[in-house]
Amino acid sequence: xxxxxxxxxxxxxxxxxxxxxxxxxxxxxxxxxxxxxxxxxxxxxxxxxxxxxxxxxxxxxxxxxxxxxxxxxxxxxxxxxxxxxxxxxxxxxxxxxxxxxxxxx
Amino acid sequence: xxxxxxxxxxxxxxxxxxxxxxxxxxxxxxxxxxxxxxxxxxxxxxxxxxxxxxxxxxxxxxxxxxxxxxxxxxxxxxxxxxxxxxxxxxxxxxxxxxxxxxxxx
Numbered sequence: 303x304x305x306x307x308x309x310x311x312x313x314x315x316x317x318x319x320x321x322x323x324x325x326x327x328x329x330x331x332x333x334x335x336x337x338x339x340x341x342x343x344x345x346x347x348x349x350x351x352x353x354x355x356x357x358x359x360x361x362x363x364x365x366x367x368x369x370x371x372x373x374x375x376x377x378x379x380x381x382x383x384x385x386x387x388x389x390x391x392x393x394x395x396x397x398x399x400x401x402x403x404x405x406x407x
Numbered sequence: 408x409x410x411x412x413x414x415x416x417x418x419x420x421x422x423x424x425x426x427x428x429x430x431x432x433x434x435x436x437x438x439x440x441x442x443x444x445x446x447x448x449x450x451x452x453x454x455x456x457x458x459x460x461x462x463x464x465x466x467x468x469x470x471x472x473x474x475x476x477x478x479x480x481x482x483x484x485x486x487x488x489x490x491x492x493x494x495x496x497x498x499x500x501x502x503x504x505x506x507x508x509x510x511x512x
Contacts, residue, residue, distance in 0.1 A: 303476055304471075304484070304487075305482055309481050324459075325459060327457050329455075329510060330457055332485075352430075354430060356413075366408045367408075376413045376463075378412075378429050379409070379410050380409035382409075382432060383432070383434065400461055400483070402435070402459060404435035404510065
């Protein structure tokens with residue numbers, strides 16, 4: 303059985319936001335994004351893939367189609383295909399997110 | 408922005424495991440499964456869709472292709488297309504899972 307514990311499979315990087323892949327196929331990928339304070343994934347779009355962000359730790363700030371919200375653990379955000387979306391850690395604490403995108407672009 | 412807080416969007420049901428949908432498109436769905444003690448999703452397979460389970464609360468028992476593991480919060484399980492998979496709450500406490508499947512079958 304393919305199992306990953308997120309706490310043991312999510313590394314941070316000083317240089318930029320770290321993406322830790324858990325599972326992947328042509329149909330989807332599942333990553334853990336780790337953001338040190340000040341790190342971000344710039345706003346971008348995927349024409350034909352949906353993304354879900356789930357906050358595990360911290361209070362990152364999401365942007366989807368120009369709307370911004372800072373959200374704590376337990377919140378899930380929907381970034382549908384074609385939407386301009388990104389996430390920035392503007393807090394003083396680390397942030398970790400479970401991220402699923404389908405299909406893999 | 409489409410946001411759901413999992414703790415405010417996950418109901419349990421006495422009759423059977425409850426599926427609470429957060430987001431859905433033809434490319435994926437994202438649900439919260441809520442299992443009272445003794446409830447289960449029977450083992451089944453999807454020929455062309457992958458599933459990821461992420462444990463939010465509790466210690467449910469997963470089965471994938473005949474292998475079984477009980478896993479606590481922070482664990483993610485991969486049930487790829489074609490695999491025989493299911494989950495049972497054999498513990499005495501409630502279990503909640505974030506579940507993503509792609510594509511939606």
